[in-house]
Amino acid sequence: MLKIEFETPPLGELLTTPALQRDAMAHSRPFVAKPEHQQGLGFPGKLVDDWQDVALAKMDELLGKYRSLPVFLDACVKCGACTDKCHYYLGTGDPKNMPVARQDLLRKVYRRYFTLAGKWFPRLVGAVELSEDLINDWYSYYHQCSECRRCSVYCPFGIDTAEITMAGREILAAIGMGQKYSNEIIGKVHIIGNNLGLPEPALANTLEGLEEEVEEDISVPVKFPLDQHGAEVLLVTPSADFFAEPHVDGLIGYAKVFHQAGISWTLSSYASEAANFGIFIGNYENMQKVAQRIRQAAIDLGVKRIVVGECGHAWRVAYSFWNTLIGPFDFLDPAYPVPQHICEFTYDLLQRGALKLDAKANDDKVVTFHDSCNVSRGSRLGSVPGGQFTIPRELIRFACSHFVDMAPDTIHEHTFCCGGGGGLLTDDLIELRVKGALPRAQALQQVIEQHGVTHMAAICAICKSQFSKVLPYYGMEMDMIISVHQLIGDALVFDSQH
Amino acid sequence: MAFELSGKTYETDEEGYLADLSEWNREVADYMATEDDCDLSDNHWEVINFLREYYEEYQIAPAVRVLTKAIGKKLGKDKGNSKYLYELFPYGPAKQACKYAGLPKPTGCV
Numbered sequence: 001m002l003k004i005e006f007e008t009p010p011l012g013e014l015l016t017t018p019a020l021q022r023d024a025m026a027h028s029r030p031f032v033a034k035p036e037h038q039q040g041l042g043f044p045g046k047l048v049d050d051w052q053d054v055a056l057a058k059m060d061e062l063l064g065k066y067r068s069l070p071v072f073l074d075a076c077v078k079c080g081a082c083t084d085k086c087h088y089y090l091g092t093g094d095p096k097n098m099p100v101a102r103q104d105l106l107r108k109v110y111r112r113y114f115t116l117a118g119k120w121f122p123r124l125v126g127a128v129e130l131s132e133d134l135i136n137d138w139y140s141y142y143h144q145c146s147e148c149r150r151c152s153v154y155c156p157f158g159i160d161t162a163e164i165t166m167a168g169r170e171i172l173a174a175i176g177m178g179q180k181y182s183n184e185i186i187g188k189v190h191i192i193g194n195n196l197g198l199p200e201p202a203l204a205n206t207l208e209g210l211e212e213e214v215e216e217d218i219s220v221p222v223k224f225p226l227d228q229h230g231a232e233v234l235l236v237t238p239s240a241d242f243f244a245e246p247h248v249d250g251l252i253g254y255a256k257v258f259h260q261a262g263i264s265w266t267l268s269s270y271a272s273e274a275a276n277f278g279i280f281i282g283n284y285e286n287m288q289k290v291a292q293r294i295r296q297a298a299i300d301l302g303v304k305r306i307v308v309g310e311c312g313h314a315w316r317v318a319y320s321f322w323n324t325l326i327g328p329f330d331f332l333d334p335a336y337p338v339p340q341h342i343c344e345f346t347y348d349l350l351q352r353g354a355l356k357l358d359a360k361a362n363d364d365k366v367v368t369f370h371d372s373c374n375v376s377r378g379s380r381l382g383s384v385p386g387g388q389f390t391i392p393r394e395l396i397r398f399a400c401s402h403f404v405d406m407a408p409d410t411i412h413e414h415t416f417c418c419g420g421g422g423g424l425l426t427d428d429l430i431e432l433r434v435k436g437a438l439p440r441a442q443a444l445q446q447v448i449e450q451h452g453v454t455h456m457a458a459i460c461a462i463c464k465s466q467f468s469k470v471l472p473y474y475g476m477e478m479d480m481i482i483s484v485h486q487l488i489g490d491a492l493v494f495d496s497q498h
Numbered sequence: 499m500a501f502e503l504s505g506k507t508y509e510t511d512e513e514g515y516l517a518d519l520s521e522w523n524r525e526v527a528d529y530m531a532t533e534d535d536c537d538l539s540d541n542h543w544e545v546i547n548f549l550r551e552y553y554e555e556y557q558i559a560p561a562v563r564v565l566t567k568a569i570g571k572k573l574g575k576d577k578g579n580s581k582y583l584y585e586l587f588p589y590g591p592a593k594q595a596c597k598y599a600g601l602p603k604p605t606g607c608v
Contacts, residue, residue: 001534001589001597002513031512185605195606202556209564240607243561244592245580275607311607425607427513427593461607469590 006431008473009091014407014442017084018093025094029140030428033178040187041286044176051175052130056113058174059106062167063114068160069167073110075157076100082151082161087416088144091435096141099151099161105138106168139177142168144432146422147280148373153413165422166282173281181426182277189290194239194273200226203269206242214252220494222252222259227301228266233258234298235265235342236274237309238461247464250310250483256492257346257485261354265307271297274314275461279321280423288325291317295326304333307340310483312372312421312460315341319379341381343459346488347391350398357491362400366453367487369393369405370440370467371415372460386412392459392484399491404451410443418458420466433466434473441474448476457484503529515596515603522550522600530598534589538598542586544572549599559596559604
């Protein structure tokens with residue numbers, strides 16, 4: 001297997017600012033996309049000869065297209081509020097992982113070519129030419145940002161480094177330097193319909209197996225319908241829910257909820273993916289093309305509602321962008337929110353007394369909750385502000401008697417990325433992923449010691465895969481991380497009343 | 499990337515996954531495992547063989563629950579779980595076992 005030597009940082013005290021280690025992560029760069037991964041997405045197969053001109057033209061285009069970009073590049077006053085807020089900086093000590101420094105990689109080029117001061121007096125304003133070294137820095141450090149937006153919470157101007165990272169990545173893809181992990185995955189969605197490349201027969205086989213498993217387990221004929229025309233709800237969920245643990249137990253939880261609520265639902269083999277890596281690479285056209293499959297499936301299947309499973313960035317794309325990306329949704333039932341999150345869906349049923357949970361089923365657990373960055377900072381759940389924080393916690397409290405929160409500056413809008421978000425959940429970046437998980441691991445360790453926490457629940461496929469992989473580096477069990485809907489599914493009481 | 503074995507060159511991707519599935523043979527699996535300090539036992543082979551059969555039918559590696567169920571049937575219920583599969587393939591059954599079986603690496607949020 002891929003062997004990458006590095007030292008796991010000691011857990012130490014929560015949120016200690018590390019000593020600066022210049023260029024500590026300069027070597028970290030993901031595999032570059034192969035020509036076939038690039039071309040399928042509309043990008044050049046390899047580095048183009050006139051890459052400098054192409055990069056600057058693309059930057060010019062983005063500056064005109066996204067009003068936020070020039071504002072973010074102009075507004076920074078170098079106050080330093082963001083410097084110690086990034087999990088990758090806290091985990092690596094590399095000053096280029098300070099959000100302001102990450103922004104500056106693009107800002108200094110912007111100043112050189114797009115501002116009067118930078119054109120005439122580059123040295124006075126820190127403006128530099130776009131060189132090969134700089135492009136390599138971009139490739140390295142724009143793949144050390146998970147676009148989690150924690151830094152933007154602390155920025156007095158609200159500068160969103162995620163958008164600058166997205167612009168950086170989009171320029172890189174445009175000159176032929178896309179990232180293999182994300183681009184290969186987007187290509188699979190365009191062709192097969194999901195990130196895994198799971199074809200319809202395999203999906204059908206997997207779902208049949210789950211039906212058998214659940215019936216054996218609880219003697220209730222819970223169904224996992226696929227391509228069922230006329231169902232009320234289309235569920236789109238990350239394909240990891242079909243494939244991996246602990247995700248699949250969350251999927252089983254959704255199915256149990258639908259069953260007990262008596263609401264007909266279906267998955268789609270055409271739109272068998274909620275995730276949308278188009279947002280990670282900052283490319284609108286690919287994001288739209290991925291999202292369009294969901295709209296098409298909803299129309300083809302004649303559903304009344306679309307519900308989104310536990311996936312952080314899928315929810316951000318759905319909640320914040322679907323309306324303009326693939327709307328209007330006038331073909332859906334206006335009585336329900338579009339889109340609706342599975343947590344909102346289940347919470348609503350619980351509020352109305354339509355489901356009964358027995359928290360004793362989870363009495364062996366002391367649970368904490370990891371807020372996923374894209375749900376916490378990029379969107380909302382339910383109809384009241386802060387619903388994205390209260391609803392998942394309420395669900396856990398319905399299903400478990402023992403719940404505790406982690407330290408206040410590591411939850412809600414202050415939450416830390418798991419370390420694998422934004423298109424970085426790949427083995428070639430394992431060092432970055434382990435180091436970037438440090439702040440969350442510290443906060444988790446604290447509640448393990450103080451409250452005997454046994455499990456951390458999450459509502460994001462990336463978070464679940466990332467923690468399963470990296471928690472053992474910090475001496476914690478991989479199966480500590482679970483789905484919120486696993487807790488719900490295990491506590492659900494089945495009786496004849498729907 | 500590539501490696502040589504018994505006078506034949508095998509192309510791989512950056513992580514050592516076989517580029518051409520049809521070139522796979524048992525010697526390739528043994529070689530890859532040895533590189534990871536892993537000796538392939540009969541139980542490893544049960545997993546590898548099942549992956550190859552499943553892939554042939556579905557063009558994708560089996561989901562974890564499909565795999566654990568199949569292995570439970572073959573090796574006994576106590577072994578039909580991912581804990582046991584992780585004992586066999588500590589880097590993760592999906593990724594490590596797929597590699598030895600000559601299958602492409604699973605992609606996505608896994």
